[in-house]
Amino acid sequence: MMYVRVVVPIAVNREFTYLVPEGMSLKKGSVVRVPFRKGRIIGVVIGRAEPFEKSRYVLEHLFDLPEDVFKTAEFVIENYLAYPGEVFQFILPPFRKRAKFQIFSGSKESPFILTHEQRRAVDEILKVGKGVFLIHGITGSGKTEVYFHVMEEVLKQGKSVLYLVPEIGMVPQTLERVRRRFGRGEEYHSKLTPGERMKVWFGTLDGDIDIVVGARMAVFLPMQNLGLIVVDEEHDTSYRQSAMRPYYSARDIAVFRGKLLDIPVILGSATPSVESYYKAQRGDYQLLELKERIGEAKLPDVEIVNLRKRQLISEELIKEIEGVKGRVIIFLNRRGYSPFVICRKCGYIEKCPDCDIPLTYHKEKGIFLCHHCNYTKKAYNTCPVCGEKLEFSSIGTERVEEKLREIFGEGIPRMDRDALRKRLMHREIYSGLKNGSIRILVGTQMVTKGLDLPDVGLVVVLRADSILNFPDFRAGERTFQLLSQVAGRAGRQESGRVIIQTYFPEHYVIKAAKEHDFKMFYEKEIEFRKKSKYPPFTYLGRVVVEGEDLRRVQDVASHIAEELKRYSVRLLGPSICPVKKRAGRYRYHILLKGDNRKNIIEALSPLIGKRFQNIKLIVEIDPLDLL
Numbered sequence: 001m002m003y004v005r006v007v008v009p010i011a012v013n014r015e016f017t018y019l020v021p022e023g024m025s026l027k028k029g030s031v032v033r034v035p036f037r038k039g040r041i042i043g044v045v046i047g048r049a050e051p052f053e054k055s056r057y058v059l060e061h062l063f064d065l066p067e068d069v070f071k072t073a074e075f076v077i078e079n080y081l082a083y084p085g086e087v088f089q090f091i092l093p094p095f096r097k098r099a100k101f102q103i104f105s106g107s108k109e110s111p112f113i114l115t116h117e118q119r120r121a122v123d124e125i126l127k128v129g130k131g132v133f134l135i136h137g138i139t140g141s142g143k144t145e146v147y148f149h150v151m152e153e154v155l156k157q158g159k160s161v162l163y164l165v166p167e168i169g170m171v172p173q174t175l176e177r178v179r180r181r182f183g184r185g186e187e188y189h190s191k192l193t194p195g196e197r198m199k200v201w202f203g204t205l206d207g208d209i210d211i212v213v214g215a216r217m218a219v220f221l222p223m224q225n226l227g228l229i230v231v232d233e234e235h236d237t238s239y240r241q242s243a244m245r246p247y248y249s250a251r252d253i254a255v256f257r258g259k260l261l262d263i264p265v266i267l268g269s270a271t272p273s274v275e276s277y278y279k280a281q282r283g284d285y286q287l288l289e290l291k292e293r294i295g296e297a298k299l300p301d302v303e304i305v306n307l308r309k310r311q312l313i314s315e316e317l318i319k320e321i322e323g324v325k326g327r328v329i330i331f332l333n334r335r336g337y338s339p340f341v342i343c344r345k346c347g348y349i350e351k352c353p354d355c356d357i358p359l360t361y362h363k364e365k366g367i368f369l370c371h372h373c374n375y376t377k378k379a380y381n382t383c384p385v386c387g388e389k390l391e392f393s394s395i396g397t398e399r400v401e402e403k404l405r406e407i408f409g410e411g412i413p414r415m416d417r418d419a420l421r422k423r424l425m426h427r428e429i430y431s432g433l434k435n436g437s438i439r440i441l442v443g444t445q446m447v448t449k450g451l452d453l454p455d456v457g458l459v460v461v462l463r464a465d466s467i468l469n470f471p472d473f474r475a476g477e478r479t480f481q482l483l484s485q486v487a488g489r490a491g492r493q494e495s496g497r498v499i500i501q502t503y504f505p506e507h508y509v510i511k512a513a514k515e516h517d518f519k520m521f522y523e524k525e526i527e528f529r530k531k532s533k534y535p536p537f538t539y540l541g542r543v544v545v546e547g548e549d550l551r552r553v554q555d556v557a558s559h560i561a562e563e564l565k566r567y568s569v570r571l572l573g574p575s576i577c578p579v580k581k582r583a584g585r586y587r588y589h590i591l592l593k594g595d596n597r598k599n600i601i602e603a604l605s606p607l608i609g610k611r612f613q614n615i616k617l618i619v620e621i622d623p624l625d626l627l
């Protein structure tokens with residue numbers, strides 16, 4: 001009699017014992033159908049079990065997960081303290097009736113001729129043939145061509161390729177390029193229908209699909225004979241799943257899986273993450289630099305404007321915009337009309353009752369809105385305390401759009417989350433920019449990602465400081481990445497200009513962005529990380545305690561901190577989170593710093609699955625931010 005341990009996707013933190021029928025051969029990673037409660041369910045075998053009297057029989061052996069996929073799942077369970085059930089639920093496709101199977105097939109384009117630099121990078125990757133390569137290539141240096149040439153060789157050897165992009169929105173254009181070039185390729189991400197996901201999932205398992213372009217969940221696909229993983233824009237924090245469990249970083253998992261299979265992993269970015277660049281400096285990763293822009297393109301000139309001496313939308317700025325040939329992109333990191341509503345007479349500030357942060361005035365919708373929890377109330381313009389007129393004095397994208405419309409009178413679309421739901425969609429804006437019917441575009445981060453914009457003559461960063469001042473150790477890194485990305489929008493074809501407005505013109509992040517100097521930024525940043533003991537010099541864990549009763553939250557946080565003292569980690573807190581309240585719940589956190597990951601895991605694993613009454617507990621390893 002053989003018994004196996006099985007995890008199922010609905011009881012995520014438990015495992016169950018089943019009997020194996022005679023003649024059925026199961027192993028770790030076998031996907032099975034088992035009786036569960038009064039029904040039947042699909043589960044994954046995670047190992048042998050001790051005999052257990054009341055066990056029922058496994059009903060059906062469906063297929064086996066490839067060994068590397070199973071090991072990758074184990075890695076997530078151990079390294080991110082994830083529940084086995086939730087990890088396998090995430091890795092397996094939704095099980096539906098298998099739809100008719102049709103994969104894309106088209107004609108192939110011939111490859112571009114590589115520059116010297118690109119050639120060197122391709123040759124190096126192919127020669128070494130395994131390990132992690134960090135391609136640091138400035139905007140427009142042709143990283144994609146390097147990926148493609150390596151892919152070509154790998155595919156020729158009959159192996160398959162995983163190509164990851166940080167956001168679902170970037171999949172279509174990447175897939176289009178891949179298909180044009182290789183005549184095939186499929187996409188995989190959470191926005192596909194269950195049927196489509198199943199098609200691609202089993203298509204890779206069966207070896208019918210050898211190229212997949214996907215967002216982070218694609219890193220778990222059961223590709224047959226995987227020969228290469230590309231992680232484009234490796235610095236992008238969207239690779240980190242942090243809004244829901246299981247928490248994990250698709251980039252780090254790609255690196256793990258690459259090592260497991262002894263295949264090359266290419267991380268590419270114009271602004272590598274500090275962590276990855278540090279690893280490259282230390283020799284863990286191999287650094288490949290692309291320093292030249294393809295063709296005639298030059299890096300744009302960057303001008304820094306001191307906001308202590310000038311208004312946000314000054315006359316000088318208006319003149320600049322008027323004088324530009326080509327398109328103008330205006331970037332501001334705040335949605336809405338006025339991110340702050342205040343009464344100058346009595347000091348009343350319009351705040352979210354649940355989150356304790358200022359509400360944003362959205363003029364088009366006529367509401368005050370909380371950007372944390374979506375709390376909404378109808379807008380008004382007199383102070384509810386003293387009756388004085390309220391001031392809508394701060395500036396968001398909606399206000400900028402209105403102001404520019406008054407001045408230029410042209411169709412000026414806005415690209416942010418509020419605007420895109422209605423009105424012009426992404427694609428229409430791009431075609432408008434292309435055919436010239438749109439000249440000026442206002443937007444949030446959205447304008448920094450996605451398609452290549454044609455003929456951009458000027459990029460304006462209205463206020464560079466909104467992220468820089470976040471109480472978060474990655475604020476400098478984020479700002480540098482963002483500024484570089486926005487600046488990269490200028491002068492893809494010809495030489496364009498960039499204006500960065502800031503209250504801190506002397507800050508090293510701003511200076512480095514002006515010079516397009518990643519190295520300058522990195523040297524300062526790594527010094528700061530070392531001095532203040534942040535990653536990559538230490539490993540972080542974080543416990544967030546949330547609850548409606550402040551005293552209870554404080555008590556539980558203190559209790560947990562007390563328990564954590566027994567482990568070899570340094571503790572910060574418990575203290576109130578920078579975001580003090582969210583959706584009506586008070587928030588306290590404890591930060592753990594450890595010399596290695598094991599110490600953090602050891603300290604935090606007893607908390608997994610632990611429950612405190614009326615408390616929501618979030619336990620995270622490698623937290624993305626500390627807000």
Ligand SMILES: [Zn+2]
Pocket residue numbers: 335336360362369371418
């Ligand atoms: Zn808003």
Ligand SMILES: [Zn+2]
Pocket residue numbers: 343344345346347348383384385386387388
């Ligand atoms: Zn008032």
Ligand SMILES: [Zn+2]
Pocket residue numbers: 352353354355356370371372373374375582583
């Ligand atoms: Zn709120």
